[in-house]
Amino acid sequence: MTDKHSALQLDDDAQTPELAATYCGPLLMIESHIIDNRRQIEAWFREQWRHTPAPFYASVDLRNAGYKLGPVDTNLFPAGFNNLNHSFDPLVVHAIQSAVEHACPEARGMLIIPERHTRNRYYLESVATMAELFEMAGFETRIGSLDEIGEPQHFELPSGRTLVQHPICRVGRRIEVDDGFSPCTIVLNNDLSGGREELLEDIEQTVVPPTGLGWWNRSKFNHFSHYQALARELCERIDLDPWHLSPMILDCGQIDFMKREGEACLERKVGEMLDAIQAKYDALEIKEKPFVVIKADAGTYGMGVMMAQSTEDVVGLNRKQRTRMAASKDGRGINRVLIQEGIYSFEQLGSNGHVAEPVLYMIDRHVVGGFYRVHTKKGQSENLNSPGAEFVPLPFTQPCVLPAPDASPDSDQNRLYCYGVVARLALLAAAREQQDLIGGPSEPA
């Protein structure tokens, strides 16, 4: 939840990002394929949701290289709701109502539990927006704090809103709020990177998403394995090479950067992955230089992430680099990494060619919108969601819900619909993870 973005304003000429012209050909192939097969795709998703209920909510980071469009991160405790286009609030409200119907139908009052120890105003803007949206959906809502705060804490936000974090406490098997509010449902917006929270264990209220979906329990490798299987399954039905939608992944067993254990394995696997990408690029006559992303298998938010374009990039790391890779958010050590095929970001905005990367938001099975992270400094292969990465959010001007079969496959509406399809594929992978981890979506944690 350390998404930071600068106070930079985008130029007035900034409109919708466009793919660099070189890559439009292959992208239109992907998009045309998705648009032409939209009915099969939607029918397939409906069938999947019947067997595998969707997580409560999620955001998915996508990368669009034109010849390849895939997810790189799936967040089950999403932040950034403040970056969505307010015109789609009614869509969010519908989706919240569906999510509650599926996960905790008897809910009346909601308690949002955000990240600990955060004074990041952009994150708090997101929490304030969430609270507003739940209120608009007809739920009385409070924000509680896992920190030891003796009394309510007020935060003045850049938007002019005031956010109040309430002290909460455990009374028997319930969580209660200082002002006497007794929530039916706990909406967790804390990814539990640091492990389970005792306060949330064994309580009678429903916790959504369940604590079992926290990073203490998730594995990116597992997520992307499900994603790959699903991409294969869908692509078979629509006769598309699944590589176009799916980053390759490799797992590297245990690794200890500080003790330099596992380095040889890492080097070998990075080499394998780069070769595999190169083979694919050669076959498709793609002239780019392959790269891989190495990231902590659990946890997120741009710590413990590195890029490599050759095996040399991962051997003989200096102490600073190793320290950086060895620690993730909340100081949890990294002992397992995911090696992921890098996908270039070839979407650019305006005359300055700023790199733009889409983030999609889903509640229940519904895509409710998204925004572009428009990066004003970094390059096309760098990780935009890294510490200190500054971005300007550019809310989508359209929801990602409606295909426009009569419009060009490259129209904004169709491109966003395709993003929605890929994001839902990642959501479905998370639904399968959820089924693995906790056996169902609506069980109290």
Add this chain to the structure above:
Amino acid sequence: MTDKHSALQLDDDAQTPELAATYCGPLLMIESHIIDNRRQIEAWFREQWRHTPAPFYASVDLRNAGYKLGPVDTNLFPAGFNNLNHSFDPLVVHAIQSAVEHACPEARGMLIIPERHTRNRYYLESVATMAELFEMAGFETRIGSLDEIGEPQHFELPSGRTLVQHPICRVGRRIEVDDGFSPCTIVLNNDLSGGREELLEDIEQTVVPPTGLGWWNRSKFNHFSHYQALARELCERIDLDPWHLSPMILDCGQIDFMKREGEACLERKVGEMLDAIQAKYDALEIKEKPFVVIKADAGTYGMGVMMAQSTEDVVGLNRKQRTRMAASKDGRGINRVLIQEGIYSFEQLGSNGHVAEPVLYMIDRHVVGGFYRVHTKKGQSENLNSPGAEFVPLPFTQPCVLPAPDASPDSDQNRLYCYGVVARLALLAAAREQQDLIGGPSEPA
């Protein structure tokens, strides 16, 4: 489905209708009450939907007199989808997906069955819009015809679209379409005023809404009895006199206008109703003249409807008047009428003071938008949905989903939210009717 509207264009100064200033006081009371109690209202609705699933779709005609805001007609086979604001299409698509999930989760292909024998282009525009929305929601969709048409019929619509009605036939226990399309689900947009359709009986495909919700089986008195009970139940929780949301009704047993049987009963009940309204008006110091509406207990669309401001208006009807009251759509005779408290339309549009009456659309439990019937000729107590009534549709500029507690209770957003609450109350009444008539929403008809 004989909604006709003229090709009149509204003046450029036409914006959102406003209540005549005299009546703002009491309306603000109703609206303030609803906005202040929005959480209780939403929680109550959620609870109700858990026990009584919503019909597949509906439209509700409202009347707003300022001191009273109530439904006057609930259509379970709605037309007029073409009059909705296209910006809310994503909302409709979400709602269709929820409706299908609840009523026929395995659906893939949809067959819309519209009214028979209609060449009304405004109605066909609505059917074409429905088909487009189902397609956008990811369902392959055809429009079938109950008429004996040997081959597909093409209609050029004012919007420039072409609508194709396909011949359909029964093959065993299935309905099939001429082009080989085999639908999973039949979406009925025919209110069955003329009785059951043999073709639709005992088929293995799911029919939504079920044929048991057709006018051959519904009773307005039954609908409004449920509505009254629900308005009482809700108003008790929010401490509001239910009269403000609920038209009084009386039933009059069997009546035969042509044979003049039942006239004495009608006269007596109209008198009783006018007295009851007058008593309420006196208590609340409302200076208007009470009126009642007498309409066929089954069927709709403005045939067999009359207004009365005194008992003299209903005795000694001339032959023409009696003939008009004796026949409803599809020539089905009227033998039972509903006597309903008349609600004035005090919403006016623009400098010309055109009367404007809201119509709200719901799919599943969700309000998805609506429009104002703006009438350029008729008066405030006349039935705008009568044969030959010409109106100009003015789509709502906002969905009716979000209350705005910080805005004035008279703001457009809050007024439309209140309309949404009253419309959902009527939807819930229809859900109870549905439970009475067919025992559940998702059973094949």
